[in-house]
Amino acid sequence: MEPNWFDEEAGPMVRLYALTRGRTRPASEAFDLIAMVVADTPYGPESPYGEELGLSPESASILNLCRYQPQSVAEIAAELDLPVGVVRVLLGDLLDAGLIRVSRPVPPAMLPDERILREVINGLRAL
Amino acid sequence: MASVHSDATSANPTATPADEPALALKILVAGGFGVGKTTLVGAVSEIRPLRTEEQLTEASRGVDDLGGVEQKTTTTVAMDFGRITIRDGLSLYLFGTPGQDRFWFLWDELAHGALGAVVLADTRRLQDCFPSVDYFERRGIPFVVAVNCFTGARTHAVERIGRALDLEAETPVILCDARERDSGKKVLIALVEHASRLHAARMLA
Numbered sequence: 001m002e003p004n005w006f007d008e009e010a011g012p013m014v015r016l017y018a019l020t021r022g023r024t025r026p027a028s029e030a031f032d033l034i035a036m037v038v039a040d041t042p043y044g045p046e047s048p049y050g051e052e053l054g055l056s057p058e059s060a061s062i063l064n065l066c067r068y069q070p071q072s073v074a075e076i077a078a079e080l081d082l083p084v085g086v087v088r089v090l091l092g093d094l095l096d097a098g099l100i101r102v103s104r105p106v107p108p109a110m111l112p113d114e115r116i117l118r119e120v121i122n123g124l125r126a127l
Numbered sequence: 128m129a130s131v132h133s134d135a136t137s138a139n140p141t142a143t144p145a146d147e148p149a150l151a152l153k154i155l156v157a158g159g160f161g162v163g164k165t166t167l168v169g170a171v172s173e174i175r176p177l178r179t180e181e182q183l184t185e186a187s188r189g190v191d192d193l194g195g196v197e198q199k200t201t202t203t204v205a206m207d208f209g210r211i212t213i214r215d216g217l218s219l220y221l222f223g224t225p226g227q228d229r230f231w232f233l234w235d236e237l238a239h240g241a242l243g244a245v246v247l248a249d250t251r252r253l254q255d256c257f258p259s260v261d262y263f264e265r266r267g268i269p270f271v272v273a274v275n276c277f278t279g280a281r282t283h284a285v286e287r288i289g290r291a292l293d294l295e296a297e298t299p300v301i302l303c304d305a306r307e308r309d310s311g312k313k314v315l316i317a318l319v320e321h322a323s324r325l326h327a328a329r330m331l332a
Contacts, residue, residue: 032240033179033206034151034220070149072220074208078177084206103149116217117323120152123213124316127171127308 019058020089031088031102036070039063040101058082059090063099070103149216154318155237157224157263158247159255163275163305164223165207167247171311172209172221179206206237211315219315224259234262243269243322245314247305250274253291260292269322271299273314297324 031037055063061080065071071079077087094100156164169176207223222237238244244263248256256272263270274288285300294300299317303310 033208033222033237034153034240036149036151038149072151072210072218074179074206074220074222075177075210077179078208084179114323114327116150116152117319117326119217120213120219121316121319121323123217124211124219124312124319127211127312 019056020086023089031073031091032104033074033084034072036072036103037062037066037076037091038070038101038103039067040099056090059094062087062090062094066100149218151218151220153237153241154219154221154315155224155234155241155244155268156221156247157234157244157256157259157270159249159252159259162247162249162252162255163277164247167245167273167275167303167305167311167314168207168209168221168223170306170308171211171315173212174210176207176209176223179208221315238262238266238268241268243271243318245318246270246272248272248274248288248292249277250288251277253288256292260294264295269318269325271301271314271318271321273301273303273305275305276302297321 058080062076065076065079073084073087073091076091077084080087082090091100091102095102156167158164165176209221211219211221213219224234224237244259246256246259246263260270260272272288272292272294274285285302289298289300292300299321301314301317303314305311
């Protein structure tokens with residue numbers, strides 16, 4: 001009998017990257033873990049995403065997740081229980097299709113705006 | 128009818144999201160394996176710490192060094208993270224970095240654009256946080272060292288820890304209890320204040 005060349009762990013992994021048609025990197029750009037994603041579709045709230053757009057259930061779930069509230073890439077990955085790498089590829093497709101908007105985190109060089117840091121410190125104190 | 132009440136937007140499906148871009152800031156929580164990174168994230172996070180799974184799960188089985196931290200049975204190979212909402216449109220994300228040095232390559236992605244880092248230290252295994260200290264010093268990322276005072280662990284003088292780690296004089300060292308929300312808050316405040324000071328100094332330079 002031939003020994004299995006993969007174990008149980010390989011199953012979901014193969015399936016996950018089948019979702020992305022074998023791609024491990026997004027077509028356009030990398031999404032930071034805290035890049036905020038919000039759905040940007042011309043369809044109304046009643047319209048179920050996915051069906052008419054021909055999206056995979058996972059991509060439709062992403063759109064639904066960030067329909068009303070911007071979500072970070074990390075949260076989307078955790079919520080969908082998908083590896084970040086897979087989510088990035090799916091997000092790349094959604095971005096290319098014009099279905100989402102992404103706000104990038106502030107570039108490190110200009111990151112700590114004094115006013116914002118003050119706000120963060122006060123916010124933490126008030127918790 | 129358009130709503131102008133900002134506190135209602137989250138529940139209001141007709142509100143257009145992200146009219147003004149949401150601002151997210153990233154803080155890393157680093158340190159040796161089993162030092163309490165996820166505990167700290169959980170103590171201050173408003174959400175249960177979430178885990179993003181990369182394919183690294185289980186890869187380290189049987190390799191982790193559990194000497195002195197026998198209670199911990201699982202390992203953090205992926206990223207555990209939590210969130211603190213400062214206000215609508217301004218959130219703080221806390222990421223627990225992978226516990227093993229072997230996964231250092233994940234850090235660059237994590238560290239990119241980070242506001243700063245908390246290096247959690249355990250005085251029983253102080254050397255475990257050397258790689259994190261090195262990492263943040265080299266990249267010029269503001270960090271504080273938070274010494275997690277485990278029950279039964281000796282409380283060392285803050286200055287001695289700073290010397291043992293060969294920290295730059297301005298790097299804050301704080302004693303904390305990673306399980307306590309208030310203690311975690313103090314650590315974060317110290318970090319943001321430190322980052323703020325460094326930033327101001329750089330602007331002047």
